Amino acid sequence: MFYWMLLVLAIIFEVTGTLSMKWSALSGSASGFYIMLFMIGCSYLSLSIAIKKIALGVAYAMWEGVGIILISLFSLWLFDESLSAGKLFGLALLILGIALIKIGTRSADPEKEEVMQ
Template sequence: MFYRLFLLLAILFEVTGTISMKYASLHGYQLGHIVMYIMITCSYLCLAIAVKQIPIGIAYALWEGIGTIFIIFFSITLFNDPMNGQKILGLIIIFASIALIESGEKTT
């Protein structure tokens, strides 16, 4: 449970850093770049702790997959990025992949 918490924190830091990067790029807000650097650093540090107990392939897949889902959601809601059929299909595939990875972890 302890290592899953660090994986969750890694995902949250990654999403926050990426959203800060986009915000700073759009608005020229330099503090956003500083937040991005700090959040991405914290994300990798938490991921490094998580992989002490969680297999790296599973941790990385969950970190990227769940992070991507949240980043797409926030890019649509905060930045009015367009949503199309390909993105929807991609999200469905990511959800399916995460479900398969999680079910595979429980059986091992």
């Protein structure tokens, strides 16, 4: 459970960093870029610890996929960006892809594999 919480933190850090980059670009303030650097660094650190127990493909797919979904939704709300039918379809495919990767990933833990068989 601890490693899944780290993955959630990595996603939150990534989303926060990316949104602060956009905010900084729009406002002209350099502080957003420093926040972005810190948050992205924290995101990679959290992700690197999370993949000790979570399959890399699953962790990366969730980190990027959930991050993209959240960034798209927050961009819609915070920056008045549009969400076209094509973007919605792409986000739906992204969710489906993440689910399929999670379902299709076998456990790296031999004890878990024995229980599953």
